Amino acid sequence: YWTWQRHRRLPLPPLLTGADKLQGARWEIYAALCKTISPIATINSVGVPVLILSTVEATLELFSKRSNFSCRPRWPMADLLGRQNNVGFQYYGERLKQSRKILNHSLNPSAVRDIWAALLEESSTGLMQRFLKSPDTFYHNVEWSVDTLIFRFTYGREPDHEYIEQAESAMNATNEALQPGKWWINTVPSLAYIPSWMPGAGFQRWARSAREKYATMIRDPFLRVQDDMASGDIPMSFVNHALQASENTSASNEIIMSAAGSLFSAGTETLVASILNIVLLLTLHPEVQERAYSELVAAIGSDRLPTLEDQMSLPYVDLIIQECQRISPPVPLVGHSNIREDTYLGYRIPKKSWVLANIWGMLHDDSNYTRPLDFDPDRFASVEGHQTPMDPRNLVYGLGRRICPGMHFANSFVFLVAAKLVACFELVPIERDGTKLPPPLQYTTGLICKPQPFMCIFKPRTHAAEILSERDEQSTVV
Numbered sequence: 001y002w003t004w005q006r007h008r009r010l011p012l013p014p015l016l017t018g019a020d021k022l023q024g025a026r027w028e029i030y031a032a033l034c035k036t037i038s039p040i041a042t043i044n045s046v047g048v049p050v051l052i053l054s055t056v057e058a059t060l061e062l063f064s065k066r067s068n069f070s071c072r073p074r075w076p077m078a079d080l081l082g083r084q085n086n087v088g089f090q091y092y093g094e095r096l097k098q099s100r101k102i103l104n105h106s107l108n109p110s111a112v113r114d115i116w117a118a119l120l121e122e123s124s125t126g127l128m129q130r131f132l133k134s135p136d137t138f139y140h141n142v143e144w145s146v147d148t149l150i151f152r153f154t155y156g157r158e159p160d161h162e163y164i165e166q167a168e169s170a171m172n173a174t175n176e177a178l179q180p181g182k183w184w185i186n187t188v189p190s191l192a193y194i195p196s197w198m199p200g201a202g203f204q205r206w207a208r209s210a211r212e213k214y215a216t217m218i219r220d221p222f223l224r225v226q227d228d229m230a231s232g233d234i235p236m237s238f239v240n241h242a243l244q245a246s247e248n249t250s251a252s253n254e255i256i257m258s259a260a261g262s263l264f265s266a267g268t269e270t271l272v273a274s275i276l277n278i279v280l281l282l283t284l285h286p287e288v289q290e291r292a293y294s295e296l297v298a299a300i301g302s303d304r305l306p307t308l309e310d311q312m313s314l315p316y317v318d319l320i321i322q323e324c325q326r327i328s329p330p331v332p333l334v335g336h337s338n339i340r341e342d343t344y345l346g347y348r349i350p351k352k353s354w355v356l357a358n359i360w361g362m363l364h365d366d367s368n369y370t371r372p373l374d375f376d377p378d379r380f381a382s383v384e385g386h387q388t389p390m391d392p393r394n395l396v397y398g399l400g401r402r403i404c405p406g407m408h409f410a411n412s413f414v415f416l417v418a419a420k421l422v423a424c425f426e427l428v429p430i431e432r433d434g435t436k437l438p439p440p441l442q443y444t445t446g447l448i449c450k451p452q453p454f455m456c457i458f459k460p461r462t463h464a465a466e467i468l469s470e471r472d473e474q475s476t477v478v
């Protein structure tokens, strides 16, 4: 009570004004406005306060050092859809800790190296083969390969068409449920308790149908792995790995099922965004591609594909990945929420506030990254006497107790795709009437930021067809 009394005298962080007068994505506008105001500012003070963090220091302090900010913002409509069982939406508590423990058991660096390396290698090579065969549909090829990779990782087999459709419809329903201002219930949570037959409770009926679809989508593939495990030898998968280590109670199985069901929505769009962004930025920078190709030929030659073991001998490829993640982090605003009221820099943070870390803003802060809009992988090269700026991979996966559990898996796949792209293709802008038309730097502005559909040419390098077909014959399946 006394803490509350003391805090009550403190003001909310300063209010950001003038956002409506600026153009650009939300994160760009917040970054521009916060620069002169404060590392923590208020975007919206009506109803649930929405705050924005614009510096690494503030984000480390709140998200990493304090456990209070490990909850997720509340969206009653998303709860009605049953998304509370999805790890990414779960509120902080015992169930979340158990889910994350299970995820870390299968996604820690040694598990990625020892169990999933063959799947990652095969999947990245498969993507190159698709680029070679049908370069015009490269955008779709990336989506298809990543969807298949995450499903195979989760359940050990290829997804059927029906699952992909169900997953897309579930993601669309979630996006609809998260639309600001669309649902009264998000502003008046008590509406969740009105019965679905009452007039005006249309949202209840819509939510029930979406919830049932989501439940089927996470239950059916899980039960299939469980049945297959009982009847014989089946491919390794997250579900298989987790069930082997579990107590096999209905409660622990249910947590594994929900954790598995969270991976598709969390892992696909983010990974697709990272890969398409690399394709886009490499197309725009031929000099960077040539330097990476020379490094690759000098390190491993041109008669085989790079593997995860070559990572240390390809430092320039690593600089390119860092710069691509900096230019366009797939999740530009990372949202956490605090369980109890708190204070920071003399400001009051009411409990259950939405606290958004502006990851894009931090990666474009010119006090850390000079000329932040320029694409310059060399900014991360270590030069004696100069401090290298922070590796963006320390930010793009979030921070603290909610940090992305798939980060090591994602980093390995992104490296393999980037290195194999450099080894197999020269990415060039399309030409019209003899003039090169570089693709525009245009990104989506929703929850996930990825390049908007664009065009480029995948020009195979001399040995591409050879090294890709050889690899096809030797392919190893987990």
Ligand code: HEM
Residues within 6 Å of the ligand: 087, 088, 089, 090, 100, 103, 262, 263, 266, 267, 268, 270, 271, 274, 330, 331, 334, 335, 336, 396, 397, 398, 399, 400, 401, 402, 403, 404, 405, 406, 407, 409, 410, 411
């Ligand atoms: C480059 C690709 C990826 C990026 C940039 C990314 C980024 C993120 C971010 C920013 C968060 C929120 C972290 C926070 O709140 O502090 C997150 C959460 C999560 N990610 Fe990823 N992710 C990627 C790939 C993956 C993959 C491949 C998987 C699974 C195999 C995965 C599984 C998850 C899960 C389950 C969560 C929810 C964790 C929680 O709420 O406690 N992610 N990711």
